[in-house]
Every structure is written in structure tokens, then in C-alpha cells.
Amino acid sequence: MKPAEAIFATVLAAGPAAAQQQPLSAIEWLNDPVPLAAPRLPPGQEPPVAPTVMVPDVSVMPLGESRPDGVGLLPAGVTGLPATLWAASSETTLIDLWSGISHEPLPAVQALYYTLLLSEADAPEGDDGRFLRARVERLAMLGAVEPAIALLERAGPAEPALFAPWFDLTLLSGGEGRACNALRRQPELSPGHAARIYCAARAGDWNTATVIFEVSRALGLLSAPVSRLLDLFLHPGLAEGGVPLAPPRSPSPLEFRLHEAVGASLPTHSLPRAFAVADLRSVAGWKAKLEAAERLARTGAVSPNRLLGLYTERSPAASGGVWDRVAAIQALDSALGNADLTRIARALPAAWDAMQAVRLEVPFAQLFSARLEDFDLPSDSAGLAWEIGLLSDGYETVAMRPGSGREARFLAGVAHGEPPLELAENTLERAVGDAFATTRAAPADRALLEQGRLGEAILRAANRLDAAGRGDGAAIVSGLATLRAVGLEDSARRSALQLLLLDWRR
Known part of the structure; x- marks a missing residue:
């Protein structure tokens, strides 16, 4: 134990005894x-x-x-x-x-x-x-x-x-x-000591919180920014006329909550994605909730239904940015609810463009693909709805009704696990076709599988697909082939369809 921490422990020894350990x-x-x-x-x-x-x-x-x-x-x-x-x-x-x-x-x-x-x-x-x-x-x-x-x-x-x-x-x-x-x-x-100070104060034990804070500060156990935050937290009157707090570059969750507690809340859009969860709380405004939900939905951390619930919660407050996306989704949702073919055909491309702009095509497909199948849309809208359906859970069923064009027939083949190689026209399509033409894992992964390192082989294959660009045929072939070889056929088909259909991955 460091000398300063030993002194700290001695000073606090006279404090209230810790409660008996209980499970979380x-x-x-x-x-x-x-x-x-x-x-x-x-x-x-x-x-x-x-x-x-x-x-x-x-x-x-x-x-x-x-x-x-x-x-x-x-x-x-x-x-x-x-x-x-x-x-x-x-x-x-x-x-x-x-x-x-x-x-x-x-x-x-x-x-x-x-x-x-x-x-x-x-x-x-x-x-x-x-x-x-x-x-x-x-x-x-x-x-x-x-x-x-x-x-x-x-x-x-x-x-x-x-x-x-x-x-x-x-x-x-x-x-x-x-x-x-x-x-x-x-x-x-x-x-850390800061956590004990924060929690003691939240429990109303201001005396203990102040003692821990003063001792910790005197012994240099708190960083200068955290020390100032805690001082403001324990003594709110200090904020009046004081120098505004500079936003930290990489705040800890405790610093984030302390900033909020002293009236200097930090925006989450420039912080790691986990901080966006804080904007889903009831205390956050609608715009902050919308932007946080979009950010989290991109990584599957918020469900499509929760995102839709926020989009349709109320009328957009302005225009531009997230408000345009709210308006586009509400227009499509309303048109579908009223079974208005003309409005659906007009609203679908606008909503799709809005979701493409924030890379939310797959959540959009999960929300609307099945509803779009109920309508006999004009050809342009029908083609778009068909491609959207290939990004949904029902991609195999959707693929049973392909268009007559080359690309549509190739995509339908991918959805069924049998892309026709003769229709492949570019590096990506040829890589996908080659991957589905073999039943063996990629050479780099075969030794791992023979050694019983299944999870590692899957993770390596997923990493290669994750990092692959549109022209990285070798990584695409090896990643898809290994997933198929270990029985992850659904993951392989979805990955291939998304590589082919998502513009931001190209």
C-alpha cells in the first residue's frame, strides 16, 4: 500500500463500519x-x-x-x-x-x-x-x-x-x-475514492463524503479535474460566478454523471458509443433520444421496434437532420397503415434514402419488409421493396419472387445459397460465388478446426469479413467459406447479401 493510501485508510478507520457483503x-x-x-x-x-x-x-x-x-x-x-x-x-x-x-x-x-x-x-x-x-x-x-x-x-x-x-x-x-x-x-x-465520495453524497451521508473528499484531495489521490467536479458536487454554491468547466476529452462514466449532476451535461455524440445509452433515459430530450437510438441501432444495441417507437412518438419539431428522417419514417408508416398505394410508392424511396444516410438499412428492412409485401406496388417501388426484403429475416421467402434482371437473379441465388457463377460480373460477385461453390473452410482456418479451436476459427472468419472491402475478394471468399463449413449458413448468406446491397460497405 502506498504511504498516502495508508494514511487515508487510517483517517477513515473511525468512520461507519462497512455493511455485510450481500450479492448484487x-x-x-x-x-x-x-x-x-x-x-x-x-x-x-x-x-x-x-x-x-x-x-x-x-x-x-x-x-x-x-x-x-x-x-x-x-x-x-x-x-x-x-x-x-x-x-x-x-x-x-x-x-x-x-x-x-x-x-x-x-x-x-x-x-x-x-x-x-x-x-x-x-x-x-x-x-x-x-x-x-x-x-x-x-x-x-x-x-x-x-x-x-x-x-x-x-x-x-x-x-x-x-x-x-x-x-x-x-x-x-x-x-x-x-x-x-x-x-x-x-x-x-x-x-476509486471518487466513487465512494459520489455514492456517500447520493445516500445523503454528506459528512462521510466530505471527509473522504478532503483527505483524498490533501493526499493527492484525486486528479485535478475530478477534484473540481467533486468540489462542485459537494458544494453547489461554488459554481456561481466560477470558471466554466472545460469538457474532458475522455471522461469516465463517473465524470460524465458528475458533469450532469453539477449542471454541465456533456453531449454523447463525440463520446464512445456506450455513453449514448445515457440519452435513452427519461430525463433526455426527444432529439437526444432519437440520435442516441440511431447510433445504437447501427450496432444492434437498440431494437428496430424501439427505434420505430421513438420515430413515431410525436410530430417532428423542425426540419433538417434527424427531423427529416422522423418525417420520412412517419410518412411511410402512415401510408402503410392506410393502405394508400400512391403514398407508399412516394414515401418508400424517401424513407429508404433517409435510412441509407445513417446506415440503418437493415433495421429499416426488419421493420417494413413484411408490411411492404402486402401491396402490389409499381415496378420501381416493387424492385426497391424486393431488395429491402433481402436485408430482412425473411430474405429466403422474398428471394422466391425475383425479378428477371441479371442482378436480381444473382441475389436470389445468394439468398438460397446457390449463386449462379455464370451471372457474376465483378470481383465481389465472383468472390461470393466462389465461396458458395465450396463446402470446405478456408485453408487458414482448417488447422484451427482440426485442433478444436472452433470459436477462434469463427471469430477469425468474421473479422476478415468485417474488414473486407468490396474489392477484397480473397478475404470475402475465405470468410464466407469458413462460416458455411462450420454450419453458419444463415450468417454467410446474410453477410453476402449485405456486402452486395449496402452501399456504405462498397
Whole structure:
């Protein structure tokens, strides 16, 4: 223990005794669960018991002597993935692979990432908690804060290394009361003196908060920005006539909440995606909620239905930016509700353009494809509706009604897993055709599969697709081929269709 911290501990020893350790509260699952992929096992192994992946209701359970790294929210019977998914791989290798995923993956790939991140499986050999923390970090990077919290609660964050991320994420989700109650029950898990000060003050224990603050500041245990924030938090009168707070470049969740508490809220659009979750709370304005939901929907961290609910909550307050998107979605939703073909044909292209501008084509397809199928639209609108349908869950059914053009027939072939190579005209189409013409994994992944490193092989293949550009034929072939070889046919078809149809991936 450092001398300053030893003095600090001595000063506080006379304070109230810590409450007896109690377990953290049960998981309160997402109202809008993250959409997940539906992987299948390779031939010869037991098939999954369910045709699609659903997020189950979960609760905290004692794990005995089990390592926290293997916990998950999706059991093997749901995902179809074996318990040995990660066991044969190097922990360091897997963590490096997870750190390499993009901030905004191809939607089909991000769905696969969620399945892998949330799967219950034996952990690789290594330090307790390290692999779990890496998974939680990736979930947070994608904005999937509630599943990350649930994963940590499933493990039981009873040590500082796991409690710290749980505390931070719970602050972002609006659960500061729960976070502080847990910290006050188990102060030995505190992620820092600032957290203890904040939580003591929130509980109305101003004397303890002030003592901890004054001692911490005197001993240099607080950074200058955090010290000033806490001073303003504990002494609101200091803000009158004071120098305005400079916004920090990389605030912690606690700094973010302290800025909010002292009346200097920080905008979330320039902060990591996990901070956008804070703008979904009831205290946020409609515009902030809309922009946060769009940002989170791009990574599957907000469901399409929740996004639609926000879009249709009320009439747009102005024009331009998000208000134009609100108006476009409301116009299409109203036209469909009234079965007005003329209005649908006019509203569909405008709404589609609006969603393309913010890379929300797949959530849009999930919301409107099935509704569009009920109408006999004019040819131009019908062609657009057909392509939108290929980005939805019902892509195979949609593909049974292809147009007569070359591109439409090729896309229909991809949707059925048999793209006609003779119709391929460019590098991307030829790569997709080649990938579906083989049943073997990419050479780079075969050794991994032979060694039982299934999860690593899937993750490497997904990473290649994630990083592939339109002209990167080799990466596309190898990524799709490996996914198909291990039974992830649905993920491969969705990925191929999205590579072909999403302009921002070209």
C-alpha cells in the first residue's frame, strides 16, 4: 500500500463500519434485446434445439468454484455452439482478435459477434476474469450496455477487476442507485475514492463524503479535474460566478454523471458509443433520444421496434437532420397503415434514402419488409421493396419472387445459397460465388478446426469479413467459406447479401 493510501485508510478507520457483503441484485433484462445470429453446428454433430437464437430470461446463480470467464447468457442448447468453443485456444490470441473488431461491423457479422460474446462456454486457460472483461469491453464498444451488465452480474462481480466495469456501465444505464448501494455494501470493491465520495453524497451521508473528499484531495489521490467536479458536487454554491468547466476529452462514466449532476451535461455524440445509452433515459430530450437510438441501432444495441417507437412518438419539431428522417419514417408508416398505394410508392424511396444516410438499412428492412409485401406496388417501388426484403429475416421467402434482371437473379441465388457463377460480373460477385461453390473452410482456418479451436476459427472468419472491402475478394471468399463449413449458413448468406446491397460497405 502506498504511504498516502495508508494514511487515508487510517483517517477513515473511525468512520461507519462497512455493511455485510450481500450479492448484487438479479439481472433486469433488456426490454429490447439485441438481435442475434442463429448459428448451426457442422454436419455430424448434434443440431441446435431451436431454429433461431432468442435472448432468454436469466438470473444470477451461484457459480461455486467455476471461473467467471466461461459465463454467458446464451446456453449451448440455444446457440448450437459447443461448450468447448474457446477451450483449446490461447486466451491472449482471443483477446487480440476481439480487440480487432470494427466499431460498426457488417450487421450480419455484428449479430454473430453478439452470439459469440454472450455464449456460455468453457473459457480458455488464463487469468481469472481477463477473458470476461475482454468480452464486456467489446459489448460496451458496440453500445450493448445492458447485456454487458447482465454478463457481469451472471459472473458475480465480487472482485475489483469485475466490479469496476459493472459500476461504470451501471452508471451509464441510469442505475446509479443500484451501483452505489452495492458499493456501500462492499466498499472494499471500490473502483476509486471518487466513487465512494459520489455514492456517500447520493445516500445523503454528506459528512462521510466530505471527509473522504478532503483527505483524498490533501493526499493527492484525486486528479485535478475530478477534484473540481467533486468540489462542485459537494458544494453547489461554488459554481456561481466560477470558471466554466472545460469538457474532458475522455471522461469516465463517473465524470460524465458528475458533469450532469453539477449542471454541465456533456453531449454523447463525440463520446464512445456506450455513453449514448445515457440519452435513452427519461430525463433526455426527444432529439437526444432519437440520435442516441440511431447510433445504437447501427450496432444492434437498440431494437428496430424501439427505434420505430421513438420515430413515431410525436410530430417532428423542425426540419433538417434527424427531423427529416422522423418525417420520412412517419410518412411511410402512415401510408402503410392506410393502405394508400400512391403514398407508399412516394414515401418508400424517401424513407429508404433517409435510412441509407445513417446506415440503418437493415433495421429499416426488419421493420417494413413484411408490411411492404402486402401491396402490389409499381415496378420501381416493387424492385426497391424486393431488395429491402433481402436485408430482412425473411430474405429466403422474398428471394422466391425475383425479378428477371441479371442482378436480381444473382441475389436470389445468394439468398438460397446457390449463386449462379455464370451471372457474376465483378470481383465481389465472383468472390461470393466462389465461396458458395465450396463446402470446405478456408485453408487458414482448417488447422484451427482440426485442433478444436472452433470459436477462434469463427471469430477469425468474421473479422476478415468485417474488414473486407468490396474489392477484397480473397478475404470475402475465405470468410464466407469458413462460416458455411462450420454450419453458419444463415450468417454467410446474410453477410453476402449485405456486402452486395449496402452501399456504405462498397
